[in-house]
Amino acid sequence: MEHDGELRAMGAEALDVLIAALVARGYDVIGPTVRDGAIDLHKIHGMGDLPIGVTDEQEAGRYRLAPRADGAVFGFSNGPSSWKRHLHPPQTRLWHADLSGDRPVYVSDVEAPARPMAFLGVRGCDLAAIAILDTVLAADEHYQARRQNVAVVAINCGQAGATCFCASMGTGPAARSGFDLALTELVGDTKHEFLIETATPLGTSLLAELPTRTATDEDLARAAAILETTRTQMGRTLETAGLKEDIAAAAESPHWQEVAARCLTCGNCTMVCPTCFCTEMEDTSDLTGAHAERWRHWESCFTLDFSYAMGGSVRHSPASRYRQWLTHKLSTWEDQFGTSGCVGCGRCIAWCPVGIDITAEAKALQAEARP
Protein backbone atom coordinates (compact mmCIF):
# COMPACT_ATOMS: atom_id res chain seq x y z
CA MET A 1 0.00 0.00 0.00
CA GLU A 2 1.28 3.41 -0.81
CA HIS A 3 1.43 5.84 2.10
CA ASP A 4 -0.28 8.97 0.71
CA GLY A 5 2.02 8.63 -2.25
CA GLU A 6 4.73 10.22 -0.11
CA LEU A 7 6.44 7.32 1.64
CA ARG A 8 9.08 5.63 -0.46
CA ALA A 9 11.90 3.15 0.09
CA MET A 10 15.41 3.20 -1.25
CA GLY A 11 18.60 1.19 -0.97
CA ALA A 12 21.04 2.42 1.68
CA GLU A 13 23.56 3.37 -1.00
CA ALA A 14 21.08 5.98 -2.29
CA LEU A 15 22.04 8.08 0.72
CA ASP A 16 25.05 9.08 -1.35
CA VAL A 17 22.69 10.32 -4.07
CA LEU A 18 20.78 12.34 -1.49
CA ILE A 19 23.97 13.96 -0.17
CA ALA A 20 25.08 14.73 -3.74
CA ALA A 21 21.65 16.24 -4.52
CA LEU A 22 21.96 18.53 -1.49
CA VAL A 23 25.49 19.56 -2.45
CA ALA A 24 24.32 20.22 -6.03
CA ARG A 25 21.68 22.56 -4.62
CA GLY A 26 24.42 24.54 -2.92
CA TYR A 27 24.18 23.15 0.61
CA ASP A 28 26.97 22.39 3.03
CA VAL A 29 25.85 19.05 4.39
CA ILE A 30 26.43 18.66 8.14
CA GLY A 31 26.12 15.15 9.47
CA PRO A 32 27.48 12.58 11.91
CA THR A 33 31.06 11.49 11.43
CA VAL A 34 33.67 9.75 13.56
CA ARG A 35 36.28 12.14 14.90
CA ASP A 36 38.57 11.87 17.96
CA GLY A 37 36.76 8.90 19.44
CA ALA A 38 33.22 10.20 19.11
CA ILE A 39 30.47 10.55 16.52
CA ASP A 40 30.16 14.28 16.13
CA LEU A 41 28.49 16.67 13.70
CA HIS A 42 30.74 18.04 10.99
CA LYS A 43 30.64 18.89 7.31
CA ILE A 44 30.43 15.71 5.26
CA HIS A 45 30.99 15.11 1.56
CA GLY A 46 29.51 11.68 0.96
CA MET A 47 28.20 8.55 2.53
CA GLY A 48 31.75 7.39 3.27
CA ASP A 49 32.01 10.12 5.93
CA LEU A 50 29.08 8.67 7.89
CA PRO A 51 29.70 6.33 10.86
CA ILE A 52 28.77 3.14 9.00
CA GLY A 53 29.01 0.14 11.31
CA VAL A 54 29.93 2.26 14.32
CA THR A 55 27.89 2.63 17.49
CA ASP A 56 28.41 4.23 20.88
CA GLU A 57 28.07 3.02 24.43
CA GLN A 58 27.11 5.72 26.86
CA GLU A 59 26.67 6.01 30.58
CA ALA A 60 26.82 8.89 33.02
CA GLY A 61 30.22 10.54 32.43
CA ARG A 62 31.27 7.93 29.92
CA TYR A 63 31.18 7.61 26.11
CA ARG A 64 32.90 4.95 23.99
CA LEU A 65 32.71 3.96 20.34
CA ALA A 66 32.18 0.33 19.40
CA PRO A 67 31.75 -1.54 16.13
CA ARG A 68 28.39 -2.93 15.12
CA ALA A 69 28.16 -5.91 12.83
CA ASP A 70 25.04 -4.93 10.88
CA GLY A 71 26.66 -1.97 9.08
CA ALA A 72 23.94 0.46 10.16
CA VAL A 73 24.56 4.09 9.17
CA PHE A 74 22.61 5.69 12.02
CA GLY A 75 23.08 2.90 14.56
CA PHE A 76 24.26 5.15 17.38
CA SER A 77 22.71 7.69 19.69
CA ASN A 78 23.56 11.35 20.27
CA GLY A 79 27.17 12.52 20.16
CA PRO A 80 28.73 15.42 22.07
CA SER A 81 27.62 18.26 19.82
CA SER A 82 24.09 19.23 19.00
CA TRP A 83 22.86 21.24 16.02
CA LYS A 84 23.04 24.28 18.30
CA ARG A 85 26.74 24.50 17.42
CA HIS A 86 25.78 25.23 13.81
CA LEU A 87 22.69 27.39 14.40
CA HIS A 88 23.86 29.34 17.43
CA PRO A 89 27.66 29.11 17.22
CA PRO A 90 29.95 29.23 20.26
CA GLN A 91 31.29 32.61 19.18
CA THR A 92 29.82 35.22 16.93
CA ARG A 93 31.09 38.71 16.17
CA LEU A 94 28.04 40.95 16.46
CA TRP A 95 29.60 44.14 15.16
CA HIS A 96 32.86 45.95 14.78
CA ALA A 97 33.70 49.62 14.80
CA ASP A 98 36.53 51.80 13.59
CA LEU A 99 37.33 55.36 14.47
CA SER A 100 36.82 57.82 11.66
CA GLY A 101 38.36 61.01 12.97
CA ASP A 102 37.07 60.97 16.53
CA ARG A 103 33.78 59.23 15.76
CA PRO A 104 33.25 55.47 15.71
CA VAL A 105 31.69 53.94 12.61
CA TYR A 106 29.76 50.79 13.51
CA VAL A 107 29.36 47.91 11.07
CA SER A 108 26.91 45.12 11.83
CA ASP A 109 28.25 41.59 11.34
CA VAL A 110 24.92 39.84 10.79
CA GLU A 111 25.54 37.38 8.03
CA ALA A 112 24.17 34.14 6.69
CA PRO A 113 26.67 31.34 6.04
CA ALA A 114 28.23 31.52 2.57
CA ARG A 115 26.37 28.32 1.71
CA PRO A 116 23.10 27.27 3.38
CA MET A 117 23.38 24.27 5.70
CA ALA A 118 21.65 20.91 5.32
CA PHE A 119 21.43 18.84 8.50
CA LEU A 120 21.54 15.09 7.92
CA GLY A 121 20.35 12.68 10.59
CA VAL A 122 18.44 14.91 13.01
CA ARG A 123 16.61 12.85 15.65
CA GLY A 124 13.28 13.60 17.27
CA CYS A 125 14.92 14.99 20.41
CA ASP A 126 17.03 17.38 18.38
CA LEU A 127 14.14 18.42 16.12
CA ALA A 128 12.37 19.44 19.34
CA ALA A 129 15.51 21.26 20.48
CA ILE A 130 15.71 23.21 17.20
CA ALA A 131 12.02 24.12 17.58
CA ILE A 132 12.81 25.43 21.07
CA LEU A 133 15.73 27.51 19.79
CA ASP A 134 13.42 28.84 17.04
CA THR A 135 11.11 30.14 19.78
CA VAL A 136 13.76 31.42 22.15
CA LEU A 137 15.84 33.12 19.46
CA ALA A 138 12.94 34.23 17.27
CA ALA A 139 14.04 37.85 17.50
CA ASP A 140 17.75 37.16 17.21
CA GLU A 141 18.90 38.34 13.81
CA HIS A 142 22.18 36.40 13.96
CA TYR A 143 20.34 33.14 14.67
CA GLN A 144 17.73 33.81 12.03
CA ALA A 145 20.37 34.54 9.40
CA ARG A 146 21.84 31.08 9.94
CA ARG A 147 18.54 29.28 10.47
CA GLN A 148 16.63 30.68 7.51
CA ASN A 149 17.63 28.34 4.70
CA VAL A 150 18.53 25.21 6.63
CA ALA A 151 17.38 21.94 5.04
CA VAL A 152 16.61 19.17 7.52
CA VAL A 153 16.84 15.44 6.83
CA ALA A 154 15.56 13.74 9.98
CA ILE A 155 16.07 10.16 11.11
CA ASN A 156 13.46 8.16 12.96
CA CYS A 157 15.68 7.03 15.80
CA GLY A 158 16.67 3.38 15.56
CA GLN A 159 19.20 3.29 18.38
CA ALA A 160 18.63 4.84 21.78
CA GLY A 161 21.36 4.86 24.39
CA ALA A 162 21.53 4.27 28.11
CA THR A 163 21.40 8.02 28.73
CA CYS A 164 18.39 8.66 26.46
CA PHE A 165 14.90 9.59 27.70
CA CYS A 166 13.17 11.32 24.79
CA ALA A 167 10.19 8.98 25.19
CA SER A 168 9.62 10.52 28.65
CA MET A 169 9.84 14.03 27.25
CA GLY A 170 7.53 13.26 24.33
CA THR A 171 10.03 14.37 21.70
CA GLY A 172 10.97 11.01 20.14
CA PRO A 173 12.01 8.47 19.04
CA ALA A 174 9.90 9.31 15.96
CA ALA A 175 10.60 12.45 13.95
CA ARG A 176 7.30 14.33 13.97
CA SER A 177 7.82 17.74 12.47
CA GLY A 178 10.41 20.30 11.51
CA PHE A 179 12.02 18.39 8.63
CA ASP A 180 12.03 18.33 4.85
CA LEU A 181 12.73 14.62 4.62
CA ALA A 182 12.59 11.90 7.28
CA LEU A 183 14.42 8.60 7.01
CA THR A 184 13.90 5.28 8.76
CA GLU A 185 16.79 2.88 8.53
CA LEU A 186 15.82 -0.72 7.84
CA VAL A 187 18.80 -3.00 8.45
CA GLY A 188 18.33 -6.68 7.72
CA ASP A 189 20.36 -9.76 6.87
CA THR A 190 19.80 -9.40 3.15
CA LYS A 191 18.59 -5.86 2.62
CA HIS A 192 19.76 -2.49 3.93
CA GLU A 193 17.24 0.18 3.04
CA PHE A 194 15.79 3.49 4.11
CA LEU A 195 12.16 4.49 4.20
CA ILE A 196 11.93 8.10 3.15
CA GLU A 197 9.12 10.52 3.76
CA THR A 198 8.78 14.08 2.49
CA ALA A 199 7.16 16.92 4.35
CA THR A 200 7.95 19.98 2.23
CA PRO A 201 8.30 20.97 -1.43
CA LEU A 202 12.10 20.86 -1.00
CA GLY A 203 11.80 17.31 0.36
CA THR A 204 9.59 16.29 -2.54
CA SER A 205 11.96 17.69 -5.14
CA LEU A 206 14.90 15.91 -3.51
CA LEU A 207 12.91 12.69 -3.30
CA ALA A 208 12.21 12.89 -7.04
CA GLU A 209 15.95 12.59 -7.70
CA LEU A 210 16.38 9.44 -5.62
CA PRO A 211 16.10 5.86 -6.90
CA THR A 212 13.12 4.82 -4.79
CA ARG A 213 10.32 2.32 -4.87
CA THR A 214 6.91 2.41 -3.26
CA ALA A 215 6.98 1.46 0.41
CA THR A 216 5.05 -1.67 1.33
CA ASP A 217 2.93 -2.54 4.34
CA GLU A 218 5.76 -4.77 5.45
CA ASP A 219 8.14 -1.80 5.33
CA LEU A 220 5.74 0.22 7.46
CA ALA A 221 5.37 -2.58 9.97
CA ARG A 222 9.15 -2.88 10.27
CA ALA A 223 9.52 0.87 10.74
CA ALA A 224 6.91 0.82 13.51
CA ALA A 225 8.65 -2.12 15.18
CA ILE A 226 12.00 -0.29 15.06
CA LEU A 227 10.56 2.74 16.82
CA GLU A 228 9.03 0.47 19.46
CA THR A 229 12.40 -1.22 20.03
CA THR A 230 14.11 2.16 20.31
CA ARG A 231 11.53 3.23 22.87
CA THR A 232 12.40 0.25 25.05
CA GLN A 233 16.18 0.76 24.66
CA MET A 234 16.18 4.03 26.58
CA GLY A 235 18.15 3.74 29.78
CA ARG A 236 16.62 6.73 31.52
CA THR A 237 13.13 7.97 32.32
CA LEU A 238 11.77 11.19 33.72
CA GLU A 239 8.29 11.46 35.21
CA THR A 240 6.98 14.73 33.77
CA ALA A 241 3.59 14.75 35.53
CA GLY A 242 3.80 17.45 38.18
CA LEU A 243 7.51 17.91 37.51
CA LYS A 244 7.30 21.66 36.91
CA GLU A 245 5.52 22.19 40.23
CA ASP A 246 7.69 19.76 42.20
CA ILE A 247 10.92 21.41 41.07
CA ALA A 248 9.54 24.89 41.75
CA ALA A 249 8.60 23.77 45.26
CA ALA A 250 12.06 22.31 45.87
CA ALA A 251 13.85 25.66 45.97
CA GLU A 252 14.96 25.19 49.58
CA SER A 253 15.67 21.47 49.34
CA PRO A 254 18.89 20.26 51.02
CA HIS A 255 19.37 18.10 47.94
CA TRP A 256 20.94 21.02 46.05
CA GLN A 257 23.83 20.96 48.53
CA GLU A 258 24.24 17.25 48.00
CA VAL A 259 24.53 17.74 44.21
CA ALA A 260 26.88 20.67 44.73
CA ALA A 261 29.31 18.38 46.57
CA ARG A 262 29.69 16.47 43.28
CA CYS A 263 29.19 19.30 40.75
CA LEU A 264 32.37 20.77 39.23
CA THR A 265 30.56 23.97 38.04
CA CYS A 266 32.55 23.45 34.83
CA GLY A 267 29.56 24.23 32.60
CA ASN A 268 29.83 21.17 30.34
CA CYS A 269 26.14 20.28 30.77
CA THR A 270 25.02 23.68 29.52
CA MET A 271 27.31 23.63 26.51
CA VAL A 272 26.31 20.15 25.31
CA CYS A 273 22.62 20.89 25.96
CA PRO A 274 20.86 21.43 22.62
CA THR A 275 18.58 24.12 24.10
CA CYS A 276 20.84 26.06 26.53
CA PHE A 277 21.12 29.32 24.66
CA CYS A 278 22.77 31.74 27.08
CA THR A 279 25.59 33.91 25.86
CA GLU A 280 27.81 36.69 27.16
CA MET A 281 28.96 39.81 25.39
CA GLU A 282 32.62 40.65 25.19
CA ASP A 283 33.84 43.99 23.99
CA THR A 284 37.43 44.16 22.86
CA SER A 285 39.60 46.96 21.57
CA ASP A 286 42.97 46.87 19.94
CA LEU A 287 46.14 48.48 21.27
CA THR A 288 45.47 51.77 19.51
CA GLY A 289 41.85 52.03 20.66
CA ALA A 290 40.84 52.81 17.07
CA HIS A 291 39.23 49.43 16.43
CA ALA A 292 36.65 47.72 18.65
CA GLU A 293 34.62 44.54 18.35
CA ARG A 294 31.66 43.07 20.17
CA TRP A 295 31.65 39.29 20.43
CA ARG A 296 29.02 36.95 21.74
CA HIS A 297 30.17 33.69 23.36
CA TRP A 298 28.35 30.72 24.78
CA GLU A 299 28.03 31.36 28.48
CA SER A 300 26.91 29.11 31.27
CA CYS A 301 24.80 29.69 34.38
CA PHE A 302 27.53 27.73 36.20
CA THR A 303 30.04 30.60 36.03
CA LEU A 304 30.27 33.42 38.55
CA ASP A 305 30.33 36.04 35.79
CA PHE A 306 26.95 34.85 34.54
CA SER A 307 25.09 36.29 37.52
CA TYR A 308 27.48 39.17 38.19
CA ALA A 309 25.57 42.24 39.25
CA MET A 310 26.77 45.31 41.07
CA GLY A 311 28.84 44.10 43.99
CA GLY A 312 29.40 40.53 42.87
CA SER A 313 27.87 37.31 41.72
CA VAL A 314 24.28 36.69 42.73
CA ARG A 315 24.67 32.90 42.61
CA HIS A 316 27.84 32.45 44.55
CA SER A 317 27.28 28.92 45.81
CA PRO A 318 27.57 25.97 43.42
CA ALA A 319 24.27 24.71 44.87
CA SER A 320 22.48 27.86 43.72
CA ARG A 321 23.97 27.51 40.26
CA TYR A 322 22.94 23.87 39.81
CA ARG A 323 19.50 24.77 41.14
CA GLN A 324 19.22 27.59 38.61
CA TRP A 325 20.11 25.29 35.72
CA LEU A 326 17.88 22.36 36.62
CA THR A 327 14.98 24.57 37.70
CA HIS A 328 15.12 26.61 34.49
CA LYS A 329 15.39 23.49 32.37
CA LEU A 330 12.54 21.53 33.96
CA SER A 331 10.29 24.16 35.46
CA THR A 332 10.60 27.89 34.78
CA TRP A 333 11.32 27.28 31.08
CA GLU A 334 7.65 26.33 30.80
CA ASP A 335 6.60 29.67 32.31
CA GLN A 336 8.95 31.49 29.98
CA PHE A 337 8.57 29.62 26.68
CA GLY A 338 5.62 27.24 27.06
CA THR A 339 7.57 23.97 26.87
CA SER A 340 10.08 22.08 28.94
CA GLY A 341 13.65 23.16 28.31
CA CYS A 342 14.69 19.50 28.27
CA VAL A 343 14.19 17.26 25.23
CA GLY A 344 15.59 14.05 26.77
CA CYS A 345 18.69 13.78 24.54
CA GLY A 346 20.85 12.66 27.49
CA ARG A 347 23.92 14.66 26.48
CA CYS A 348 24.25 16.40 29.86
CA ILE A 349 24.37 12.98 31.55
CA ALA A 350 26.99 11.42 29.29
CA TRP A 351 29.20 14.51 29.00
CA CYS A 352 29.21 15.57 32.64
CA PRO A 353 32.85 14.82 33.54
CA VAL A 354 31.67 13.34 36.85
CA GLY A 355 28.45 11.73 35.64
CA ILE A 356 25.78 13.88 37.30
CA ASP A 357 22.43 12.66 35.99
CA ILE A 358 19.60 15.18 35.57
CA THR A 359 16.99 12.39 35.70
CA ALA A 360 18.38 11.02 38.98
CA GLU A 361 18.54 14.48 40.56
CA ALA A 362 15.00 15.29 39.41
CA LYS A 363 13.78 11.98 40.84
CA ALA A 364 15.39 12.73 44.18
CA LEU A 365 13.67 16.12 44.28
CA GLN A 366 10.35 14.56 43.24
CA ALA A 367 10.66 11.97 46.00
CA GLU A 368 11.14 14.76 48.54
CA ALA A 369 8.06 16.55 47.21
CA ARG A 370 5.91 13.41 47.41
CA PRO A 371 7.25 11.23 50.17
Added chain:
Amino acid sequence: MSQPRPKLAVWKFASCDGCQLSLLDCEDELLAVAEALDFAMFREATSADVAGPYDLSLVEGSITTEHDLARIQEVRRQSKWLVTIGACATAGGIQALRNFRDHGEFLAAVYARPDYIDSLATSTPISAHVRVDFELHGCPIDKRQLLEVISAFLNRRKPTISATSVCSECKRRGIVCVMVAHGTPCLGPVTHAGCGALCPAVNRGCYGCFGPMETPNTAALAAWWRGALGQDSRSVGRAFSTFNCAAEPFAKEAAAHDD
Protein backbone atom coordinates in the same frame (compact mmCIF):
# COMPACT_ATOMS: atom_id res chain seq x y z
CA MET B 1 53.43 60.74 18.94
CA SER B 2 52.43 63.96 20.59
CA GLN B 3 51.65 62.50 24.01
CA PRO B 4 54.32 60.65 25.97
CA ARG B 5 53.79 56.93 25.81
CA PRO B 6 53.05 55.08 29.06
CA LYS B 7 56.22 53.60 30.52
CA LEU B 8 56.38 49.82 30.66
CA ALA B 9 58.68 47.88 32.97
CA VAL B 10 59.07 44.11 32.93
CA TRP B 11 60.49 42.56 36.11
CA LYS B 12 61.90 39.14 36.73
CA PHE B 13 61.89 37.29 40.04
CA ALA B 14 62.32 33.51 40.48
CA SER B 15 61.18 32.26 37.10
CA CYS B 16 62.27 30.83 33.77
CA ASP B 17 61.69 34.00 31.65
CA GLY B 18 59.10 32.18 29.54
CA CYS B 19 56.27 34.52 30.48
CA GLN B 20 58.10 37.75 29.67
CA LEU B 21 59.24 36.15 26.44
CA SER B 22 55.52 35.82 25.61
CA LEU B 23 55.66 39.58 25.04
CA LEU B 24 58.43 39.20 22.46
CA ASP B 25 56.46 36.27 21.05
CA CYS B 26 53.75 38.77 20.02
CA GLU B 27 55.54 39.02 16.70
CA ASP B 28 52.71 40.42 14.60
CA GLU B 29 51.63 42.83 17.31
CA LEU B 30 55.03 43.71 18.75
CA LEU B 31 55.48 46.90 16.75
CA ALA B 32 52.05 48.10 17.83
CA VAL B 33 52.93 47.34 21.46
CA ALA B 34 56.23 49.22 21.07
CA GLU B 35 54.40 52.18 19.55
CA ALA B 36 51.84 52.22 22.34
CA LEU B 37 54.26 51.71 25.23
CA ASP B 38 57.72 52.98 26.08
CA PHE B 39 59.85 49.93 26.96
CA ALA B 40 61.59 51.64 29.86
CA MET B 41 62.82 48.44 31.50
CA PHE B 42 62.71 45.09 29.74
CA ARG B 43 65.99 43.18 30.01
CA GLU B 44 64.99 40.48 27.52
CA ALA B 45 64.46 43.15 24.86
CA THR B 46 66.64 46.14 25.63
CA SER B 47 69.59 47.21 27.73
CA ALA B 48 67.85 50.54 28.31
CA ASP B 49 67.36 51.06 32.00
CA VAL B 50 65.11 54.08 32.39
CA ALA B 51 64.42 55.10 35.96
CA GLY B 52 60.90 54.90 37.40
CA PRO B 53 58.16 55.58 38.11
CA TYR B 54 56.48 53.28 35.60
CA ASP B 55 52.91 53.32 34.36
CA LEU B 56 52.66 49.56 33.90
CA SER B 57 54.80 46.89 35.48
CA LEU B 58 54.61 43.28 34.38
CA VAL B 59 56.05 41.11 37.11
CA GLU B 60 57.23 37.59 36.42
CA GLY B 61 58.48 35.12 39.03
CA SER B 62 58.02 34.30 42.69
CA ILE B 63 59.66 35.56 45.86
CA THR B 64 62.36 33.14 47.01
CA THR B 65 65.11 35.33 48.52
CA GLU B 66 65.47 38.10 51.12
CA HIS B 67 66.83 40.32 48.36
CA ASP B 68 63.69 39.84 46.24
CA LEU B 69 61.49 40.49 49.28
CA ALA B 70 62.92 43.99 49.41
CA ARG B 71 63.03 44.44 45.61
CA ILE B 72 59.32 43.72 45.08
CA GLN B 73 58.48 46.50 47.57
CA GLU B 74 60.51 48.92 45.47
CA VAL B 75 58.88 47.70 42.23
CA ARG B 76 55.48 48.31 43.79
CA ARG B 77 56.49 51.80 44.90
CA GLN B 78 57.65 52.63 41.38
CA SER B 79 54.57 51.19 39.59
CA LYS B 80 51.19 52.80 39.00
CA TRP B 81 49.71 49.51 37.74
CA LEU B 82 51.25 46.20 38.67
CA VAL B 83 50.27 43.04 36.80
CA THR B 84 51.70 39.66 37.74
CA ILE B 85 52.22 37.27 34.85
CA GLY B 86 52.48 33.50 35.06
CA ALA B 87 52.20 30.72 37.61
CA CYS B 88 55.41 31.70 39.48
CA ALA B 89 54.19 35.22 40.10
CA THR B 90 50.57 34.31 40.78
CA ALA B 91 51.03 31.07 42.74
CA GLY B 92 54.71 30.53 43.54
CA GLY B 93 55.45 28.28 40.57
CA ILE B 94 56.90 24.79 40.43
CA GLN B 95 59.61 25.93 42.84
CA ALA B 96 56.92 26.19 45.53
CA LEU B 97 57.06 22.39 45.84
CA ARG B 98 59.66 23.13 48.50
CA ASN B 99 56.99 24.79 50.62
CA PHE B 100 55.73 21.31 51.47
CA ARG B 101 59.11 19.73 52.23
CA ASP B 102 62.27 20.48 54.18
CA HIS B 103 64.14 23.23 52.32
CA GLY B 104 67.39 22.43 54.13
CA GLU B 105 67.27 18.82 53.00
CA PHE B 106 66.80 19.88 49.39
CA LEU B 107 69.78 22.25 49.60
CA ALA B 108 71.93 19.49 51.06
CA ALA B 109 70.87 17.00 48.41
CA VAL B 110 71.33 19.30 45.41
CA TYR B 111 74.29 21.60 46.15
CA ALA B 112 77.88 20.66 46.89
CA ARG B 113 78.14 23.77 49.08
CA PRO B 114 74.66 24.51 50.48
CA ASP B 115 76.21 27.30 52.52
CA TYR B 116 76.66 29.27 49.28
CA ILE B 117 72.90 29.33 48.81
CA ASP B 118 70.92 32.13 50.40
CA SER B 119 67.26 31.46 49.72
CA LEU B 120 64.01 31.46 51.63
CA ALA B 121 62.38 28.23 52.75
CA THR B 122 59.32 29.09 50.67
CA SER B 123 58.45 30.32 47.20
CA THR B 124 55.52 32.72 47.39
CA PRO B 125 53.41 34.67 44.90
CA ILE B 126 53.86 38.41 44.48
CA SER B 127 50.39 39.02 45.93
CA ALA B 128 51.61 37.62 49.27
CA HIS B 129 53.85 40.68 49.60
CA VAL B 130 52.42 43.66 47.71
CA ARG B 131 49.11 44.82 46.26
CA VAL B 132 48.60 43.42 42.76
CA ASP B 133 46.26 45.14 40.30
CA PHE B 134 45.71 42.15 38.04
CA GLU B 135 46.90 38.54 37.93
CA LEU B 136 47.38 36.87 34.55
CA HIS B 137 47.57 33.11 34.98
CA GLY B 138 49.39 30.45 33.00
CA CYS B 139 52.59 28.48 32.67
CA PRO B 140 53.41 30.14 30.46
CA ILE B 141 50.84 32.90 30.00
CA ASP B 142 48.94 33.09 26.73
CA LYS B 143 50.15 35.89 24.46
CA ARG B 144 46.65 36.80 23.31
CA GLN B 145 45.64 37.26 26.93
CA LEU B 146 48.74 39.37 27.56
CA LEU B 147 47.81 41.61 24.64
CA GLU B 148 44.27 41.84 26.02
CA VAL B 149 45.59 42.95 29.42
CA ILE B 150 47.86 45.55 27.79
CA SER B 151 45.03 46.78 25.54
CA ALA B 152 42.72 47.02 28.54
CA PHE B 153 45.36 48.99 30.45
CA LEU B 154 45.91 51.38 27.52
CA ASN B 155 42.18 51.91 27.01
CA ARG B 156 41.43 52.15 30.74
CA ARG B 157 39.01 49.25 30.73
CA LYS B 158 38.67 45.94 32.57
CA PRO B 159 40.59 43.05 30.97
CA THR B 160 38.25 40.49 29.43
CA ILE B 161 39.77 37.41 31.02
CA SER B 162 37.43 34.59 32.03
CA ALA B 163 38.03 32.65 35.25
CA THR B 164 35.82 29.74 34.27
CA SER B 165 36.96 26.19 33.45
CA VAL B 166 39.12 24.98 30.57
CA CYS B 167 36.02 22.92 29.63
CA SER B 168 34.36 26.11 28.41
CA GLU B 169 37.19 26.55 25.90
CA CYS B 170 37.09 22.87 24.91
CA LYS B 171 33.37 22.99 24.25
CA ARG B 172 33.55 26.27 22.36
CA ARG B 173 36.21 24.73 20.12
CA GLY B 174 34.18 21.55 19.68
CA ILE B 175 36.92 19.36 21.14
CA VAL B 176 35.69 15.90 22.16
CA CYS B 177 36.04 15.52 25.94
CA VAL B 178 39.14 13.40 26.57
CA MET B 179 37.91 12.33 29.99
CA VAL B 180 34.42 11.20 28.95
CA ALA B 181 35.30 9.73 25.55
CA HIS B 182 38.81 8.39 26.18
CA GLY B 183 39.00 7.93 29.95
CA THR B 184 42.01 10.27 30.09
CA PRO B 185 42.48 12.03 33.46
CA CYS B 186 42.07 15.76 32.81
CA LEU B 187 42.31 18.74 35.16
CA GLY B 188 40.26 20.89 32.76
CA PRO B 189 37.11 21.06 34.89
CA VAL B 190 38.98 22.62 37.84
CA THR B 191 41.49 24.66 35.84
CA HIS B 192 41.34 28.35 34.91
CA ALA B 193 40.61 28.93 31.22
CA GLY B 194 43.05 30.90 29.10
CA CYS B 195 45.23 28.47 27.16
CA GLY B 196 42.48 27.79 24.62
CA ALA B 197 42.36 24.10 25.63
CA LEU B 198 45.81 23.35 24.19
CA CYS B 199 46.26 19.84 25.57
CA PRO B 200 42.75 18.40 25.07
CA ALA B 201 43.00 19.65 21.47
CA VAL B 202 45.78 17.10 20.96
CA ASN B 203 44.04 14.36 22.96
CA ARG B 204 45.91 14.98 26.21
CA GLY B 205 44.40 15.68 29.59
CA CYS B 206 44.79 19.21 30.98
CA TYR B 207 47.84 19.61 33.23
CA GLY B 208 46.41 22.56 35.13
CA CYS B 209 48.99 25.10 33.93
CA PHE B 210 46.62 28.02 34.46
CA GLY B 211 45.90 27.10 38.07
CA PRO B 212 42.54 26.80 39.84
CA MET B 213 39.40 28.13 38.13
CA GLU B 214 37.05 30.42 40.05
CA THR B 215 35.23 27.72 42.05
CA PRO B 216 37.27 24.54 41.71
CA ASN B 217 35.69 21.39 43.15
CA THR B 218 38.94 19.46 43.22
CA ALA B 219 37.63 16.86 45.69
CA ALA B 220 34.80 15.80 43.36
CA LEU B 221 37.15 15.58 40.38
CA ALA B 222 39.71 13.61 42.40
CA ALA B 223 36.97 11.19 43.54
CA TRP B 224 36.01 10.58 39.89
CA TRP B 225 39.64 10.02 38.89
CA ARG B 226 40.00 7.50 41.71
CA GLY B 227 36.73 5.72 40.99
CA ALA B 228 35.67 5.82 37.36
CA LEU B 229 39.15 6.41 35.92
CA GLY B 230 40.97 4.00 38.22
CA GLN B 231 43.77 6.40 39.19
CA ASP B 232 45.71 5.70 42.37
CA SER B 233 46.01 8.26 45.13
CA ARG B 234 49.63 9.08 44.30
CA SER B 235 48.75 9.93 40.68
CA VAL B 236 46.02 12.27 41.84
CA GLY B 237 48.36 13.95 44.31
CA ARG B 238 51.04 14.42 41.67
CA ALA B 239 48.59 15.91 39.18
CA PHE B 240 47.86 18.70 41.64
CA SER B 241 51.56 19.16 42.49
CA THR B 242 52.90 20.98 39.47
CA PHE B 243 53.27 24.62 38.43
CA ASN B 244 50.39 25.78 40.63
CA CYS B 245 51.10 23.43 43.54
CA ALA B 246 50.94 26.26 46.07
CA ALA B 247 47.63 27.69 44.83
CA GLU B 248 45.44 26.86 47.80
CA PRO B 249 42.80 24.59 46.18
CA PHE B 250 45.46 22.54 44.42
CA ALA B 251 47.70 22.41 47.50
CA LYS B 252 44.81 21.13 49.63
CA GLU B 253 43.90 18.44 47.13
CA ALA B 254 47.51 17.31 46.79
CA ALA B 255 47.79 17.09 50.58
CA ALA B 256 44.69 14.89 50.68
CA HIS B 257 46.53 12.39 48.46
CA ASP B 258 49.95 12.63 50.06
CA ASP B 259 50.80 8.96 50.45
